[in-house]
Amino acid sequence: MPGREKSKALDIDLPQGSVGKLSGLAFSGIPGRGRICNAGARSKGKGRRNVTDHDYIIVGAGSAGSVLADRLSANGRHRVLILEAGGRGRSPWIALPLGYGKTFFDERLNWKYEAEPEEALDGRRGYWPRGKTVGGSGAINAMVYARGLPHDFDDWEAAGATGWGWSTVRATYEALETQVSPDGTRRGSGPITVQDVSDQIHPVNRHYFAALDELGLPRTDDLNDPSGEGGTVYRINTAGGLRNSSARACLKPALKRPNVTLVTGALVDRLEFDGSRAVAVHYRRGGQSHVARAGREIILSAGAVTSPRLLQISGIGPADMLRQHGITPLRDCAHVGGNLQDHLGINYYFRATEPTLNNDLAPFMGKVRAALRFALTRRGPLSLSVNQCGGYFRSKPGQNHPDQQLYFNPVTYTTTPAGTRSVVRPDPFPGFIISFQPSRPTSRGRIDISGPNPEAPPLIQPNSLATEEDRAQVIAGGRLCQRIMSTAALTALVESAMYQDLRTMDDATILEDFRKRCGTVFHPVGTCRMGCDPAQSVVDPQLRVHGVKGLRVVDASVFPNVTSGNTNAPTMMLAWRAADLILGEV
Template sequence: MGAFERSRTYDYIIVGGGTAGCVLANRLSTDPAVEVLMIEGGGEGRGFYVDMPLGLAFLIGRPQYDWLYKSDPEPYLNGRQMPLPRGKMLGGSSAINGLIYVRGHAYDYDHWAQLGNRGWSWESVLPYFKRSEAFQGLPLEAHGREGEWAVCDPNVRWEALVAYRQAAIEQGIPAAEDYNSGDNEGVAFFVATIKNGVRHSTAKAFLEPVRNRSNLTVVTGALVDRVTFDGKRASGVLFSLDGQVQEARAGREVILSAGAYSSPAILERSGIGAPEVLAKAGIEVRHDLPGVGENLHDHWHIRVQHRLSNTHTLNTRGGTRLGRMLLGAQYLATKKGPLGGSPTLLGAFLKANPDAPAPEIQIHVSGSTSPSFGGAMHPFPGITSSACILRPESRGYCHVAGRDPSVQPHIVHNFLKEDADREILIGSIEAVRRIAASSAMARFQPEEIAPTSAVRTRDEMLDYARQTLNTTFHPVGTCKMGRDHMAVVDDRLKVHGLSGLRVVDASIMPVITSGNTQAPTVMIAEKAADFIREEKAEAQAA
């Protein structure tokens, strides 16, 4: 691995060493004839809690690992400002997330294709999911085994969650053999990006094995300001490193992989966006592109919690100092046990409307409860059902506050703006309550402690949601792919109206996928790498 040289022109500059960036760095540097520079704003991301799957509670909210973004007051949540965790290290949010591997539903990608995005149907993207995957389990047709990224069942079970699965089946939710096969409807224990008991972020899977390539340069702790241009062609980027402004030059492409909050902000600081937004921030317009920073949406969830009897969960196993010591000793000795599993172990995908083309609700079930999200656990056994709305209709925005790259953008999601989202919210709480009341759960005597059984009416449920609703950390859509006037990139992820500039991360999703967004983001990067290599070959052949 080389060091950054101002005098060198790199073929490709990747802005962001996160979930997508690490995949691109691997794939593009496979060709020894190209020079690749990847610039990451955070650090190396090393540490015990980064490696330990259940360590994310020690990462979120810490400036060493988290960008500490915060929303502007959310107008439909009583003006609450919400913390918006984003990974600040190599691997990005794949290094601080819940590790769950979910592709979504075939409908999601077929819908993208129907919107005019050629080559993004489920049939087209499935090979890219399989390419990166090292699936550790019984052979399944939809999975790959030869890739770099470990996907496994962490095999952590609490008896209450086993019973919850049976209760969901009693309520008509089918058992899912493989929720990543294109049809995710059903209930199943999640598979996760864990290898030998250690978090397998994209930095570990894709970057570390190739870090010594002489044609790959990785710079950390470098904050990118903006893209530079030669006319309408991206020529490089300006960034700060150790207090000094540096310029890196790109011979072929600049690729923004900074995520759904930072990629649009970099575009806007570069003068690319809606003229009225840029004018408000004091930025001169280089290229009028009104969709930059718009179409922000995210999965959000509402927590329904139950106190249990006659059993143990993580609360009782890890709620005391001795219990935590025993769990830690088990993990250190074996890399197994609750600390070696994902925070959410069981998932159910279900429809609120039986005529819906795909599930609209995902219930993440964990073997613990706490008074506040991420807070200390209750001193009694319990489970949390986080009901996540899979295809929200509410849309928000992410726009720069000014020229300074160290100032976070204005972020508003407009959670609960649309009535359709509010209706599905009500349906999700009711679905969890039906599961908890099923005979399979009876021996645990579940008692609802949040929102509590006293919260019954629609207005009471909505009031609870406005006070407690949280992001599921899946922001997408702010540089959406498409052909309409609000699209930012085309179906090969090139920024409309410019050359040498591409966006490759979750911001390009025109509509969010029906599940966690980590796996789709890796797929997007795999597909983009093929686009880039194909176009290089075509240019050389011309």
């Protein structure tokens, strides 16, 4: 859940050599018959400039870019080039669902960004992991598949994203997904498998649901149902017990086509324009400069952190800021990099009176048993997300919509400091975590370039807890978790609080503790927001950059508002529909 010193993704640190012996994990890399250039390859003639031509150039092979590459190339008529700054994603820890703890500080797979210090968060710098590999952040996330709530998308449309209301979005999700029940029954025919793992979660989760029943809080079988409010077992995008990111589900089959080329290790320097039309991408790879030309369009799918920076470094952004960095503005657009939104969350840790996942994964032989079970059956804790249960809730009766997302995890863990070996160890005693994140924060921040060099780190200014409404939502979320923890069901499960004891906090203490310990839940969106008015947005509802031809942005940066839950599913949905819009103009 949130990115704090005691809440990184779980990693069970399997016995040495066991992962390599788990058959089937090697395909986390992206093979295929399409042309592929590996990150480590180097061309002769260092510094020489190569020019290639394609119909569509997609910058970023992440959650959105992988979907686009598949759909734009499927008819066989369009030549598609995908440029990815990271590597091929061969690590078995990507394919292994519970292995994302190993990628949390791995600089080979993770950009490891940091935000600027925030006074509202006790002067702390937030750690912002972002995927540095084929699959993007969808290759290193916790895999919770959350569409968002219907009003999220109706709010998009009301904010100027015409055609992106719930009725249209729902149909897009249904085309994208295949729902898989515990008995293997499948519904739908989309490439993204959404797995119901309710038959595999840890038995201690029953106390969480008993607590909800005790309070009269709602429950739901499916978070993604339009009326999916309430406690639930989270569905995850896995297939056969392995991570089923859009890279595996969409890009891998696309690369079997001769009209698709993937270039990894390709760091984009800038976009080239002919007048007001984007015509080429300049990038470096293996010490050599390259120019790729687009016959139809260039599509930025580099994510909410990097897509606005690529626009800015190419001359599209706040003119005064660009001039300060020696960049000649092509188009003055103050909103490029603005409208940054993210979810902040916090964990509360408790020792438990009965066995939890700690008892299964902390002992050496427990690790061995879990590895063997996974190798033989593709089931068990290694095939799951650490975020097993949770749901959307209204913190107070009478609210129009749920305002909090909760997590209940049957495990506690300690982490090694950043910069050391990235291991998150389950504690040697039973324990569990309850967490919350306010669903629709109203604070707005910015992401900008910190200099003209494309390798310079981003300037991330989240502006967290800037509004009174956001601070009130923190208190409301803390009070909701406090009510749940005060039930007889969970009181009987608690031996003691491990750190700060939520059960004794008043409003002021809840907010003070949140400022000191909260962290991003890794859902940044909005930095190239979509809208009809060029004076208030970066792209139009067809995702075309205002005032520029041949250039679109297709990723979470175009969200007008953050959705109520995890953002990977709506990012893939957006890319699926974007392909329809693009192909509809051909």
